[in-house]
Amino acid sequence: MPAQAHNSEMRMQQVDVETLQEWLTGGRPVTVLDIRTPEDRAQWFIPGSIHVNAYDALKSGDPHALKGVDLPKDRPVVTICNAGKVSQIAAERLHDHGVEAFSLAGGMKSWSLAWNTAETELRSATVVQVRRTGKGCLSYIVGSASEAVVIDASVEPDVYLRLAAERGWTVRYVVDTHVHADHLSRSRALAEAAGATLLLPAQNRVAFHFIPVKDGQQIEFGRSRITVLAAPGHTMESTCYYLDGEALFTGDTLFISGVGRPDLQASPDEARERARVLYQSLRRLIELPADTLVFPGHASEPPAFDKRPIAERLGTVSARIGGWLRSEGEFLAAVLDRIPPTPPNYIRIVELNEAGTILDDASELEAGANRCAVS
Numbered sequence: 001m002p003a004q005a006h007n008s009e010m011r012m013q014q015v016d017v018e019t020l021q022e023w024l025t026g027g028r029p030v031t032v033l034d035i036r037t038p039e040d041r042a043q044w045f046i047p048g049s050i051h052v053n054a055y056d057a058l059k060s061g062d063p064h065a066l067k068g069v070d071l072p073k074d075r076p077v078v079t080i081c082n083a084g085k086v087s088q089i090a091a092e093r094l095h096d097h098g099v100e101a102f103s104l105a106g107g108m109k110s111w112s113l114a115w116n117t118a119e120t121e122l123r124s125a126t127v128v129q130v131r132r133t134g135k136g137c138l139s140y141i142v143g144s145a146s147e148a149v150v151i152d153a154s155v156e157p158d159v160y161l162r163l164a165a166e167r168g169w170t171v172r173y174v175v176d177t178h179v180h181a182d183h184l185s186r187s188r189a190l191a192e193a194a195g196a197t198l199l200l201p202a203q204n205r206v207a208f209h210f211i212p213v214k215d216g217q218q219i220e221f222g223r224s225r226i227t228v229l230a231a232p233g234h235t236m237e238s239t240c241y242y243l244d245g246e247a248l249f250t251g252d253t254l255f256i257s258g259v260g261r262p263d264l265q266a267s268p269d270e271a272r273e274r275a276r277v278l279y280q281s282l283r284r285l286i287e288l289p290a291d292t293l294v295f296p297g298h299a300s301e302p303p304a305f306d307k308r309p310i311a312e313r314l315g316t317v318s319a320r321i322g323g324w325l326r327s328e329g330e331f332l333a334a335v336l337d338r339i340p341p342t343p344p345n346y347i348r349i350v351e352l353n354e355a356g357t358i359l360d361d362a363s364e365l366e367a368g369a370n371r372c373a374v375s
């Protein structure tokens with residue numbers, strides 16, 4: 001709930017991430033005012049927020065920093081900056097002008113863990129897409145009868161346990177599509193908390209106990225069945241999960257308008273070789289039925305609080321990127337020319353994921369947008 005603290009110097013009115021997430025999920029009218037620089041805003045933002053470039057002016061004490069900003073009068077304002085300090089000055093200024101204003105405690109750094117959901121009913125199963133809107137990571141709870149499988153857990157284990165319990169599901173398996181480089185996998189912790197079996201693609205990278213899965217293997221739960229499809233390229237152990245001939249969970253191999261980058265922790269020659277392998281994997285995946293629903297591992301934009309799944313028919317995805325897949329040569333040229341900047345901290349994140357370590361506070365390490373795709 002909004003906290004109000006008074007001292008002689010300053011009125012501090014703040015909301016925490018959970019509260020703002022609840023307001024946006026519940027559709028409560030609220031204006032989110034992002035006062036950061038355009039450069040910071042370009043990294044990542046809160047869906048539906050208004051941007052005013054007032055950071056420097058507020059920081060330097062300019063009393064007119066927010067003058068002329070037109071805000072709806074009938075709803076509270078939540079001000080946002082990177083760490084939740086300058087946004088307090090913004091909230092105070094607005095407050096002085098009679099606006100009900102709060103600062104988001106911890107700013108975008110804390111918002112990194114915010115999430116929302118979108119549900120898809122399939123013939124045999126229900127897919128709950130759990131979207132880490134603060135970072136763009138997409139994870140899934142797939143429920144069938146009374147059992148569920150969680151794929152690529154990226155927010156706190158409790159979130160999955162609660163969402164599954166609300167639907168009458170017991171989490172039976174927790175799986176990852178690959179060793180992640182942009183966020184700490186919560187799969188090991190979730191499997192422990194749920195008393196579920198942790199399944200990972202067969203590899204010798206991680207140092208903790210798991211049950212390996214290999215190409216062609218089946219994972220049965222409820223009335224459903226997931227077929228394991230090895231899809232090396234983004235990483236050599238990358239794997240996709242094919243559900244009941246209806247849906248394909250692609251991790252960072254295939255996005256709805258792009259493919260996974262093949263270059264992390266690779267020399268230029270190795271990246272080229274991985275891109276070749278990725279080409280073969282993608283050729284195989286696009287042979288699946290065109291009406292298969294593709295559920296990717298990341299979104300390139302912050303997932304909105306709109307309950308609309310980020311998913312696309314395989315036919316539509318291959319129409320978008322099919323040009324790249326005409327030949328290996330065209331694919332290599334397209335992908336290797338479009339490699340985005342290397343994500344921050346990825347070497348440390350990979351180390352922790354290989355060790356299976358979760359930090360008490362990963363906000364500094366995980367800050368910033370995901371950069372897993374070439375599109």
Ligand SMILES: [Fe+2]
Nearest residue numbers: 180181252372
């Ligand atoms: Fe990845």
